[in-house]
Amino acid sequence: MPEQQSLTPNGLQALLDALQARGYRIIGPTLRDQAVVYDDVQSLTDLPVGWTDVQEAGHYRLARRDDDALFGYAVGPHSWKHYLHTPVQRLWHAKHERDDIIVTTEPPEAPRLALFGVRSCELHAIAIQDRVLLGGHYRDVHYAARRQDNFIVAVNCAVAGGTCFCASMHTGPKAVAGYDLALTEIIDEGEHRFLIEAGTPEGVEVLSELPARQASNEDIALADAILASTAESMGREMQADDVRELLLAHLEHPRWDDVATRCLTCGNCTLVCPTCFCTSEEDSSDLTGTEMARSRRWDSCFTMDFSYLHGGSVRASHRARYRQWMTHKLATWHDQFDTSGCVGCGRCITWCPVGIDITEEVKAIRETSQEAGS
Amino acid sequence: MAIQSDKLALAHDPMTPRVMRVLKRCHDGPQTVTLDIEPGDSAPFQPGQFNMLSVFGVGEVPISLSGAPTDHDRLRHTIRAVGPVSTALTRLSKGECLGLRGPFGNGWPMQQAEGHDVVLVAGGLGLAPLRPAIYQLLSERERYGRITLLHGTRSPADILFHREIMAWRRHRNIDIEVTVDHAPPDWRGHVGVVTRLISSVPFETGNTLAFVCGPEVMMRFAIAALKDAGLGDETIYLSMERNMKCAVGFCGHCQFGPVFVCRDGPVFRHDRLGGLLNLKEI
Ligand SMILES: Cc1cc2nc3c(=O)[nH]c(=O)nc-3n(C[C@H](O)[C@H](O)[C@H](O)COP(=O)(O)OP(=O)(O)OC[C@H]3O[C@@H](n4cnc5c(N)ncnc54)[C@H](O)[C@@H]3O)c2cc1C
Ligand code: SF4
Ligand code: SF4
Ligand code: FES
Numbered sequence: 001m002p003e004q005q006s007l008t009p010n011g012l013q014a015l016l017d018a019l020q021a022r023g024y025r026i027i028g029p030t031l032r033d034q035a036v037v038y039d040d041v042q043s044l045t046d047l048p049v050g051w052t053d054v055q056e057a058g059h060y061r062l063a064r065r066d067d068d069a070l071f072g073y074a075v076g077p078h079s080w081k082h083y084l085h086t087p088v089q090r091l092w093h094a095k096h097e098r099d100d101i102i103v104t105t106e107p108p109e110a111p112r113l114a115l116f117g118v119r120s121c122e123l124h125a126i127a128i129q130d131r132v133l134l135g136g137h138y139r140d141v142h143y144a145a146r147r148q149d150n151f152i153v154a155v156n157c158a159v160a161g162g163t164c165f166c167a168s169m170h171t172g173p174k175a176v177a178g179y180d181l182a183l184t185e186i187i188d189e190g191e192h193r194f195l196i197e198a199g200t201p202e203g204v205e206v207l208s209e210l211p212a213r214q215a216s217n218e219d220i221a222l223a224d225a226i227l228a229s230t231a232e233s234m235g236r237e238m239q240a241d242d243v244r245e246l247l248l249a250h251l252e253h254p255r256w257d258d259v260a261t262r263c264l265t266c267g268n269c270t271l272v273c274p275t276c277f278c279t280s281e282e283d284s285s286d287l288t289g290t291e292m293a294r295s296r297r298w299d300s301c302f303t304m305d306f307s308y309l310h311g312g313s314v315r316a317s318h319r320a321r322y323r324q325w326m327t328h329k330l331a332t333w334h335d336q337f338d339t340s341g342c343v344g345c346g347r348c349i350t351w352c353p354v355g356i357d358i359t360e361e362v363k364a365i366r367e368t369s370q371e372a373g374s
Numbered sequence: 375m376a377i378q379s380d381k382l383a384l385a386h387d388p389m390t391p392r393v394m395r396v397l398k399r400c401h402d403g404p405q406t407v408t409l410d411i412e413p414g415d416s417a418p419f420q421p422g423q424f425n426m427l428s429v430f431g432v433g434e435v436p437i438s439l440s441g442a443p444t445d446h447d448r449l450r451h452t453i454r455a456v457g458p459v460s461t462a463l464t465r466l467s468k469g470e471c472l473g474l475r476g477p478f479g480n481g482w483p484m485q486q487a488e489g490h491d492v493v494l495v496a497g498g499l500g501l502a503p504l505r506p507a508i509y510q511l512l513s514e515r516e517r518y519g520r521i522t523l524l525h526g527t528r529s530p531a532d533i534l535f536h537r538e539i540m541a542w543r544r545h546r547n548i549d550i551e552v553t554v555d556h557a558p559p560d561w562r563g564h565v566g567v568v569t570r571l572i573s574s575v576p577f578e579t580g581n582t583l584a585f586v587c588g589p590e591v592m593m594r595f596a597i598a599a600l601k602d603a604g605l606g607d608e609t610i611y612l613s614m615e616r617n618m619k620c621a622v623g624f625c626g627h628c629q630f631g632p633v634f635v636c637r638d639g640p641v642f643r644h645d646r647l648g649g650l651l652n653l654k655e656i
Contacts, residue, residue, distance in 0.1 A: 091387075091389045091390065092387075092389070092390045092391075094393075094430055094473075099469070099471075100393070100471065101393045101430055101471045101473075102393070103390060103391060103392075103393055103473065105387045105389075105390040132623075132624075133624060136622075136623050136637070137622075137623075137637070138388040138622035138623060138624070139388075140624055141387045141389075251653055251656075252653070277624070277626060278625060278626030278627065279619070279620070279624065279625045279626070280619055280625065280627070281433075281434065281619050281620070281625070283428075283430075283431055283432060283433045283434070284431070285430070285431030289431055292430045292431040294389075294428075294434075296389075296619075296625070299619075299625070299626075299627075301626065305617075306617065306627060307616070307617050307627070308617050309615060309616070309617055310456040310457060314616065314617070314655060314656070315655045315656075316655065317655060319655075320654070320655030320656075323655075324629070324656075327631075328629065331632075332629070332631055332632040335632030335633075336632060336633075336634065
């Protein structure tokens with residue numbers, strides 16, 4: 001059992017200072033465009049202090065809390081893939097030299113990133129992208145470089161968002177692995193403090209530099225109670241244990257036609273999803289054709305081009321594209337990567353302009369399949 | 375938490391193409407060109423594998439190897455111009471540079487086929503990825519039973535590798551039937567879809583493997599006809615086509631249900647696709 005310590009808010013600022021002193025660029029939650037997004041953080045005042053969010057299907061709004069909590073909200077539209085599996089990445093550039101072409105691989109950038117305020121579902125999402133981009137025969141050099149020097153400060157969720165269902169997916173709300181340090185925020189009778197524990201030797205080392213003291217048994221019990229109540233108050237739930245078999249047995253279920261009438265195939269769900277990894281390549285050249293380059297950018301299985309084969313798209317209908325996305329997340333991901341592709345963060349529900357809810361879609365298929373006795 | 379450093383043993387970025395030169399270019403039918411490319415330090419390939427070929431400044435597409443696996447002096451590719459990148463490839467001339475990554479994917483089950491009859495069903499350009507398999511079957515002829523090639527094209531002018539097919543017919547121990555969809559008056563061969571030829575092939579049921587490559591509809595009909603002729607799903611292999619951007623399992627484009635065609639295919643045993651081929655828009 002790793003030892004829990006206690007930090008004051010000033011002590012937490014000391015953590016930010018210690019990480020900066022170690023040469024880390026700290027990325028954490030900030031407020032921008034009326035949403036919580038991940039960006040550079042130097043001081044605790046850069047965080048959304050005293051804010052929370054109200055999330056529902058197709059709905060996101062910030063609201064004031066009646067305290068100064070630093071982490072009193074759930075996840076926003078950003079995920080850590082913005083920094084680890086970036087939206088655009090140049091892969092190589094090439095130059096014509098006389099009648100030869102010289103290709104140069106884009107040197108992978110290895111920023112020392114400290115990810116500050118990573119939720120449990122997000123730790124799981126990062127671990128999933130690790131499997132996709134590093135776990136196979138080939139490795140993505142850019143992702144690998146951006147991942148290699150991470151220092152991760154996790155936060156155990158003290159509130160569940162309106163669209164969260166990590167408890168169903170066994171991905172939260174408590175961080176259990178994949179972090180260097182993990183925090184639990186406690187605000188009790190006006191006293192603000194953080195329980196902190198280390199998950200790695202580097203975490204232990206950093207923690208030893210902080211003005212922390214041994215956590216009291218009362219606080220440890222309080223933190224457990226906070227997490228238990230978060231798990232109890234999930235905005236959504238999904239019966240996930242057999243969802244792979246359920247979906248694969250119902251690839252022609254009428255519910256896919258139903259969701260097709262609602263889905264705009266805008267691809268928002270794939271952009272906000274922390275595990276969606278698909279990309280496309282794009283070539284460019286200057287006007288004279290002497291300099292050329294290839295970049296990759298995030299792509300989405302909701303576009304027509306995504307499945308294009310000469311003559312047309314394989315998945316031309318909305319039905320087929322929604323089905324591809326949802327069955328990939330919840331079913332075929334298991335076949336491909338031995339894990340679900342969904343961590344229950346709820347982003348796709350919140351940021352869908354028409355409020356399509358992955359948990360509702362599963363439920364609808366489950367209920368009608370039981371009625372039909374299949 | 376940082377990831378383990380052994381994951382960073384990155385000898386080579388799989389996304390960066392090697393620059394190669396075209397050694398030879400020749401026409402192989404309408405809009406179709408065969409390019410011989412210098413092999414550089416390319417690894418040996420298996421029949422059925424493909425390379426990612428780039429025309430710099432235009433783009434990159436998957437193209438099967440169509441030459442003999444034992445020919446280490448050139449990498450042969452047969453390309454039909456259907457869009458921007460494939461057209462640019464067919465316009466490259468001798469001495470020009472292109473980008474190459476690969477070989478990728480698995481291959482035809484050459485070892486499993488030993489001791490068996492082999493039926494190859496090729497629709498249109500589908501003969502290109504089958505040709506390396508044919509070379510290997512013919513060069514190790516004694517290891518296989520009866521070998522039959524069924525090739526279907528739109529018209530006699532579209533018959534791929536026409537002269538080579540004539541030569542195989544005359545000099546090699548392989549049964550070849552060619553059929554066309556539309557025949558001019560002087561055509562004396564078969565007319566109709568290639569799958570109709572299947573019923574006339576003498577099979578030793580229980581001892582035959584089928585290699586199928588062509589448009590997806592044709593493959594669906596071929597599977598049905600092969601099964602009618604007594605073949606089991608576990609003896610039918612097909613080469614799948616899906617949009618591909620990376621060929622190494624990163625981009626997600628080539629998914630077909632649970633498989634990545636680039637990584638797990640392009641050749642699949644039909645029973646391992648779990649009936650997905652019968653569903654639309656997977
Ligand atoms: C494993 C494999 C082997 C192939 N072998 C050959 C071969 O030996 N000879 C040959 O001529 N063609 C082959 N193809 C098909 C060839 O890749 C496409 O014709 C080519 O991608 C078309 O690209 P384009 O830019 O010219 O045309 P467009 O039709 O405009 O294509 C635009 C983009 O869509 C994608 N795309 C379109 N059609 C296909 C397709 N059929 N397969 C995959 N991606 C596609 C590509 O990303 C392409 O850049 C193969 C495809 C696969 C998947
Ligand atoms: S489910 Fe919603 S967010 Fe996703 S593509 Fe459809 S409309 Fe867009
Ligand atoms: S599918 Fe939706 S709930 Fe699941 S991880 Fe992606 S965005 Fe979150
Ligand atoms: S082509 Fe990119 S994953 Fe297969």
